[in-house]
Amino acid sequence: MLCATVVLGQSETNAPPSGPPPAVVARNEYLIGLGLLRENNFAGAAESFQRATTAWTNFPDAHQQWGVALLQLGRLGGTPQLQAQRLQEAAARFATTATLQPENRTTWLLWSDTLALIGDLPVEPSLRLACYQGAVEKCRKAVDLAPDDWEPYGKWAGLLTAKLPEFAANDPSRIQLHVEAAALYSNAVERASFKGDIGMVTANWGAALVRAARASGDKEQRRLFLRDAIEKFHRSSKAVPNAAITHTMCGSAWVQFGKLSGVRNDFREAVNQFKRSLVLRPGDTATLYALACVHALMDNPIMAIETLKACFATDALGVYRNLALKDPDLAKLHDDMAFKDLYRAAALSQGIGGDNPPLRDAPR
Numbered sequence: 177m178l179c180a181t182v183v184l185g186q187s188e189t190n191a192p193p194s195g196p197p198p199a200v201v202a203r204n205e206y207l208i209g210l211g212l213l214r215e216n217n218f219a220g221a222a223e224s225f226q227r228a229t230t231a232w233t234n235f236p237d238a239h240q241q242w243g244v245a246l247l248q249l250g251r252l253g254g255t256p257q258l259q260a261q262r263l264q265e266a267a268a269r270f271a272t273t274a275t276l277q278p279e280n281r282t283t284w285l286l287w288s289d290t291l292a293l294i295g296d297l298p299v300e301p302s303l304r305l306a307c308y309q310g311a312v313e314k315c316r317k318a319v320d321l322a323p324d325d326w327e328p329y330g331k332w333a334g335l336l337t338a339k340l341p342e343f344a345a346n347d348p349s350r351i352q353l354h355v356e357a358a359a360l361y362s363n364a365v366e367r368a369s370f371k372g373d374i375g376m377v378t379a380n381w382g383a384a385l386v387r388a389a390r391a392s393g394d395k396e397q398r399r400l401f402l403r404d405a406i407e408k409f410h411r412s413s414k415a416v417p418n419a420a421i422t423h424t425m426c427g428s429a430w431v432q433f434g435k436l437s438g439v440r441n442d443f444r445e446a447v448n449q450f451k452r453s454l455v456l457r458p459g460d461t462a463t464l465y466a467l468a469c470v471h472a473l474m475d476n477p478i479m480a481i482e483t484l485k486a487c488f489a490t491d492a493l494g495v496y497r498n499l500a501l502k503d504p505d506l507a508k509l510h511d512d513m514a515f516k517d518l519y520r521a522a523a524l525s526q527g528i529g530g531d532n533p534p535l536r537d538a539p540r
């Protein structure tokens with residue numbers, strides 16, 4: 177009996193540990209996480225990827241996808257504090273992935289996107305600038321890793337022209353950022369293969385040139401920037417003919433060009449672009465408002481009023497209705513009775529007298 181006990185004790189001592197190896201656990205959790213990501217269950221996916229990295233610490237794909245899940249959770253909204261927490265955690269995951277697998281250019285781009293989103297939150301200006309600058313550096317690293325890939329150039333350009341100008345010390349510095357962005361967009365277009373990508377990047381290129389024109393105080397420089405921007409918008413619309421926003425941006429550039437040239441045909445070009453946009457996206461509030469403004473600039477008050485009426489009908493929040501009251505492009509309409517009737521009709525539709533204030537039971 178003693179011998180049997182000794183043999184049994186030896187069997188227990190030499191028994192292999194229970195459960196699958198850590199690498200197998202990590203792989204299973206990783207696959208579960210991928211499935212949850214496809215189902216948009218980002219919270220569940222994050223938990224699975226966390227378990228995968230707990231089982232196997234040096235698992236770069238799991239760290240990266242954990243960051244992706246957290247990034248998506250941050251994009252979903254919530255309080256700024258919760259968004260910041262999730263995005264900061266996502267940035268930490270991408271930092272770990274970059275340490276484990278530094279040659280993965282996707283990780284650097286995801287890290288860049290995350291930092292830019294943190295910067296977009298209501299944070300201190302110094303932190304916002306640091307986030308945007310960090311995002312630029314991550315794009316630069318992605319370009320170093322994949323110099324023939326168009327996407328890092330496009331993201332880098334977007335940060336320069338849309339995020340950093342608010343921190344520029346003066347207009348020349350601001351213009352320089354837009355010019356650098358235009359050069360990066362040029363690199364992106366050279367490397368893009370699909371028409372959809374080419375059209376999008378070329379339109380963004382044009383938008384950067386428009387921003388450069390707005391920042392310039394030199395009339396001739398503004399004309400050159402706008403002319404170049406218009407050419408980019410035309411190239412974009414050839415690549416992707418059904419992109420309404422490109423026609424709207426092109427029309428807006430023609431309006432700015434017309435203000436500089438004083439040539440009526442430039443405003444007509446703007447009208448044509450806005451009308452093409454509205455064919456593709458009927459009733460678009462912003463495009464209707466822009467079309468109304470150019471009609472007013474062309475001394476066509478009847479068309480301007482009719483277009484404003486259509487614009488206000490779709491302006492649920494009253495953004496353009498309020499803007500129209502002080503917009504210098506509509507200055508010639510402000511004393512027009514038909515223009516005033518637009519506001520009187522809106523007041524009556526809300527049960528408010530156009531001329532008399534509502535009666536009150538007591539003073540304020």
